[in-house]
Amino acid sequence: MSADGKLHLGAFMRPVSLHTGSWRHEAAWADANFNFDRLSYLAKRLEAAKFDAFFMADHLAVLNMPIEALRRSQTVTSFEPFTLLSALSVVTDRIGLVATASTTFDEPYHIARRFASLDHLSRGRAGWNIVTTSNPDAALNFGRTEQPDHAERYARAREFYDVVTGLWDSFADDAFARDAASGQFFDPERMHVLNHKGEYLSVRGPLNIARPVQGWPVIVQAGASEPGRQLAAETAEVVFAATPTLAAGKAFYADVKGRAVAAGRSRDDIAILPGAFVVVGDTVDEARAKRAHLDSLVHYESALASLSVALGVDASGFDPDGPLPEIPETNQSKSSRERVIALARNEGLTVRQLAQRLGGYAGLAFVGTPGTIANDMQQWLEEEGSDGFNVTFPWQPGGLDAFVDRVVPELQRRGIFRREYEGTTLRDHLGLRRPENRFFPE
């Protein structure tokens, strides 16, 4: 159960939607990648529904996929997160604004400065989703012929975090007196020069920006690997989990909270919010039909790649309109393969439907009525599968509007989601304390 016994909700956003068929939906805003008015509408709707945060997914490359999948992908182009979230800070007052930024392909001085600036602009609503960027195509856009290995990326990320938070602590909160009479704008005694020299990074400092409103913007992470979980346990305040079932969620929740305690932190210092794809209908069947329609808009040839990966076998020879044949054991993770096979059997999906399901959105999904969705979310909360969710919508604006108009009131009626914001900053929403300045303790 989360610290306050309530759900915390982020909106996991791509301008058009994460679902690869979404932009073809009759009522979708397919032009949202470069239409600020659309995104402004969505952010305001989420704020009116009292969401904790608007979370902008990001990539540092055009994603590498087969050309037939690429030509159908709405992911190829969109606003860059800092420019978009800065603009959204003007049209919103309360909702948190979380941007993804890479510790592998950016500089800590730039990252510290931009998040601090977004935090000042938004008066305390910024969050940093720390990613190490596993995409090898990104490396090629930044002068690297090969991707640094996993362990090195995580070691650098840990040091990068120390540097960024150290730069955020460059000034005491009371450093800036701006005393016109004496002429003292600030007190250099209340400024710290970091002088960091580490294994991967050398950064002198100080940052040329006052300490963020929140002290530090909220730290978000999504690592699921062993070093990813450990980094999260030591540093993250929100963990974006990718747990596909309640059982997996509970195991992950216990593991990461346990690691946090072992690292000297409190369980309540971390909110665990799995990604969840939510489709709302008047009946469960209607919601399923909505999803099936959306999945049918996914291109079969490209979806086949997702199915082949999930099963660990080449699925291109299967009869698209027949049932899933028997699948032999492979090197592919057993739980993933069995989950996919069970999905096909339980829902009676053809190979084509199964591929399109996985190619559309393969993770945790709540597909049903406001009541069944609220039941599921409440169960995750009460059984410690999560402290809430990063909700992603099947298409926009309709799928988002349905969640806001129908599911949120049901969660509020049950007393498991706020009716009003408790404070003004993202830390307030998440019940997180403001970190002490390590160089200027109170």
Next chain:
Amino acid sequence: MSADGKLHLGAFMRPVSLHTGSWRHEAAWADANFNFDRLSYLAKRLEAAKFDAFFMADHLAVLNMPIEALRRSQTVTSFEPFTLLSALSVVTDRIGLVATASTTFDEPYHIARRFASLDHLSRGRAGWNIVTTSNPDAALNFGRTEQPDHAERYARAREFYDVVTGLWDSFADDAFARDAASGQFFDPERMHVLNHKGEYLSVRGPLNIARPVQGWPVIVQAGASEPGRQLAAETAEVVFAATPTLAAGKAFYADVKGRAVAAGRSRDDIAILPGAFVVVGDTVDEARAKRAHLDSLVHYESALASLSVALGVDASGFDPDGPLPEIPETNQSKSSRERVIALARNEGLTVRQLAQRLGGYAGLAFVGTPGTIANDMQQWLEEEGSDGFNVTFPWQPGGLDAFVDRVVPELQRRGIFRREYEGTTLRDHLGLRRPENRFFPE
């Protein structure tokens, strides 16, 4: 004379003002470094006055200065340009938004992406002020123990420009069909993979963002050195000159326009806009008194450093309240020394007043009535000293309001400044054509 025979005006902004005494002025907004409402007011005022652009100065470090100067400096902290200009794009419709970004301490993929995003957000109003960052303190914030030398910085800048503009050309304008029926979001045949491998940079591409509204954001530069002028002649569309006198302005103007023609461009492909500090009064004496008051707010001990540098001798032993003593010849540039000596003699300044003048704002200044200021600006325009100015204001909002309310109408009355915007993009304002896509010519 500029291409359209009219002045082009940028506002060269720091949140509080560039003048080091400005924040102490009775009517100044000393808190503007982190007060978006203040900056929103200023940008809207400049837009209502039909300025071409809002130009955000920037640094990548807390500036290195003596501690007694530093504690009095409002430059130590402020919003970062991309976050600020993105937010300002929401509260304005027409004014250009120019950000400084470094070719020495940033990555071309990031720079290309952010400016493209700002250009999409603002519907064609972004400009990139290319700087190579000469400040050695910046190097220390980015893992360099020493600053790369001048020639190397400029060689890298030239290559960086090629990469960024190449990335902007990643997609043809018609690449994005978004045809829901066929499922084709875009045409990969209309996407170019840059595959740049050069002396300083390796960047594969494509950029994950559609071609900017302007094709390329407007290219701005301020280099005054030999390689700086050459880079500007080859690439810049706006040159931010630092010419302190009309004679210097005319020489610079002729040189850079000549180099541009030699490089195969047209004279009208570059607008030359010197920085100009403007103080408005009802009489010339009143304007001078306003400036003298502002200068008196500059700290003498820190101003002495500016005077010593300008003269090439240590001025700390001079009587602050006496006249400037005789100054021997030194290695310091003769024109700079003679200009400072003449300034002291002509205006009868004490050593203190002279130091505070130079420590406040040492460059080209127009101090007078709306009529004398318009006379000066018109003379620069007609005699080809410039195509306009990057105006900087003595304090904000008052100094900016005075320019907008009193000088702009006088320029309009004379027919040398627009009464309405001619178009919607920064290129439209400056009379610049949209660059052809090098990979997808029309």
